[in-house]
Amino acid sequence: MTLTTQTGPGYDEGREITKDRRQTGLAKDGSRQRWYSSLIARVLMIALSCLFLLPLYWMIISALKGEAELAQYPPTFFPAELRRQNFVDAVNAMPFARFFVNTAAITIMSVVFSVVSSFVVAYGFGCLEWRGRDKVFYIVIATMFLPFPVTLIPMFDLYANLGWVNTWAPLVVPHLFAGAFYTFLLRQFLLQIPRDMLNAARVDGAGEWKIAWRLVFPNALPALTAVAIFAAVGAWNDFMGPLIYLQDENVQTLSIGMQSFRQTESEDIQFNQLMAASVLVILPLVILFFVFQRYFIRGISLGGFK
Missing domain, CATH: 1.20.5 (Single alpha-helices involved in coiled-coils or other helix-helix interfaces)
Structure with missing residues (x-):
């Protein structure tokens, strides 16, 4: 074969x-x-x-439902009649405009103070070389593990001695001192900045403040936006702070106003008005997130540096 x-x-x-x-x-x-x-x-x-x-x-x-439709069983997944009057009734049931202005003012100041102070501290930890830098940074991070009830009584005694009770100071002044989480977030972002670029600016005669605010700050906008959104959400939704320090209705915030509105209507709670007020409270935060969504995601991912 x-x-x-x-x-x-x-x-x-x-x-x-x-x-x-x-x-x-x-x-x-x-x-x-x-x-x-x-x-x-x-x-x-x-x-x-x-x-x-x-x-x-x-x-x-x-x-958007009426009281009768809200109480029926089984519940409907779309209102038979859109009752926009519920939003008007909810606003008129409490001094909503005053609470909104107070909350907005506290939130804006908290955001500005948090962004500026956190950026300054994060720049020192991320862009400057000095002895013991990492050890001090670890101590700052360790403060994140302190539970809020541990510091509640000492801080209240401090603010009471300063005469800050029933004012916005206890809710705003602490943001002048950088928070540990915001500092950590910004530092991780600033570590991506090329050292050669910073050294070249120093060789050209630029001071650290000029480098920080004119060179680093514009490039860190994604991380700063993330910090601003976190600070805005925390200040806007804060309940314990206003509950402890604010006693006069003229200085109270929306979180306290919502709780007061619910207690006032406790005998016969009109849930449709309560839900309408809740929608108005969270609406600014939803708009804020969607407007700055792109920068927020870039800041959280700790990338995107050019």
Whole structure:
């Protein structure tokens, strides 16, 4: 028996065609698998998004329902009649405008003070070289683990001796001293700044303050935006601080006003008005996040430095 092998130009071309087809098929299979994986991931993200948005949706439709429809069972997922009057009644049921202005003023001052103080401290930890820098930074980070009740009584005694009780000072002045979390977030972002760029500015005769505010600050806007949003949300939603330090209605915030509104209506709570007031309270934060969403995500991811 004689074994023969096929050789020649035609045979080689056939092998190349078969190989190309096999590679094309593998490429199509890989592309199809990636498409299925992307589809599954998107479906899961949409499902989880709907799950997390369900309480917000329920609050909005409850704010637009009448009392009779709100009490019926089973509940409806869309109001039969949109009662926009609930928002007007909720605003008139308490000094909403005064509480809103007070909360906005405290929030703006807290954001400005937090951003400036945290940036200055983070610049010292991230862009300057000095002895014992890392050890001091670890001590600052350790303050994050102090529970709020531990410092509550000493801080209240301090503010009472200073005569700051029933004023905005206990809610605003602490933001002049950089928070540990904000400092950590900004420092991690500032560590990405090329040292050569800072050294070149120093060689050109620029001082540290000029480098910090004219060179580093503009490039750190994503992280600063993240800090500003965190500070705004914390100040806007703060309940314990105003509850402890603010006693006069003229200086109280929306969080205390909402609690007072609920206690006033405790005998016959009108949940539609309560939900309408809640929608008005969270609306500024939702707008703030969507306006600065891109910078916030870049700041949290600690990337995007150019």
